[in-house]
Amino acid sequence: MNRSVRILNEIEKLYPNAETELNFSNLYELTIAVILSAQSTDISVNKVTGDLFAKYSDVETLAKADVKDVEKHLNTIGLYRSKAKNIIAFANQVIDNFDGKIPDNVEDLITLSGIGRKTANVVVSEHFKIPAIAVDTHVERVSKRLKIVRESYNVVETEKRLMRAFPKERWSQAHHSLILFGRYTCKAIKPNCKTCPLQSECKYFTKHKAEILKD
Numbered sequence: 734m735n736r737s738v739r740i741l742n743e744i745e746k747l748y749p750n751a752e753t754e755l756n757f758s759n760l761y762e763l764t765i766a767v768i769l770s771a772q773s774t775d776i777s778v779n780k781v782t783g784d785l786f787a788k789y790s791d792v793e794t795l796a797k798a799d800v801k802d803v804e805k806h807l808n809t810i811g812l813y814r815s816k817a818k819n820i821i822a823f824a825n826q827v828i829d830n831f832d833g834k835i836p837d838n839v840e841d842l843i844t845l846s847g848i849g850r851k852t853a854n855v856v857v858s859e860h861f862k863i864p865a866i867a868v869d870t871h872v873e874r875v876s877k878r879l880k881i882v883r884e885s886y887n888v889v890e891t892e893k894r895l896m897r898a899f900p901k902e903r904w905s906q907a908h909h910s911l912i913l914f915g916r917y918t919c920k921a922i923k924p925n926c927k928t929c930p931l932q933s934e935c936k937y938f939t940k941h942k943a944e945i946l947k948d
């Protein structure tokens with residue numbers, strides 16, 4: 734078994750059956766929720782999407798929305814003004830360019846407002862069950878601390894390296910497990926190293942061992 738898979742196994746033991754913490758009930762809601770989650774927590778996004786989806790339940794209603802009204806729904810999350818603009822533009826582009834159907838592949842999805850590679854990968858993996866690894870801040874930090882990817886790698890290089898490191902059938906689950914491990918254990922500031930089973934594999938632990946054990 735290769736080293737990366739061994740590490741993934743340990744992480745999946747800590748977070749078995751990891752799944753997204755965003756609330757959604759269809760492809761439209763999933764896509765909007767993921768767009769809104771950029772630089773915002775899932776919890777804060779869940780607080781606004783209930784009312785937003787009650788009023789704008791599909792791309793048709795959202796495409797005709799008044800941006801000021803959408804801003805009011807979103808004003809407790811970060812970057813709400815640009816997100817309001819983006820999701821209305823997204824809805825119009827889906828109608829104009831894709832006959833009202835949200836695309837089922839990364840290449841088309843990334844042509845839409847508010848959607849980058851990470852969002853597109855989450856959508857195809859979550860809804861269309863196409864294996865994908867979406868690299869967000871948690872996935873990137875964890876895989877660098879654990880030396881699965883090089884520190885210098887950008888997001889696309891990180892995604893490609895992780896795809897080589899893990900078996901394809903485990904990509905989507907690996908994405909969820911790495912996110913939860915990064916969110917709750919291997920946090921950006923003060924990670925829970927003392928109880929982490931991956932100390933011996935970890936660059937961060939090696940570097941900060943003395944201060945971690947002293948605390």
Ligand code: SF4
Binds near residue numbers: 926
């Ligand atoms: S030892 Fe600490 S920094 Fe390293 S993987 Fe575990 S929690 Fe993260």
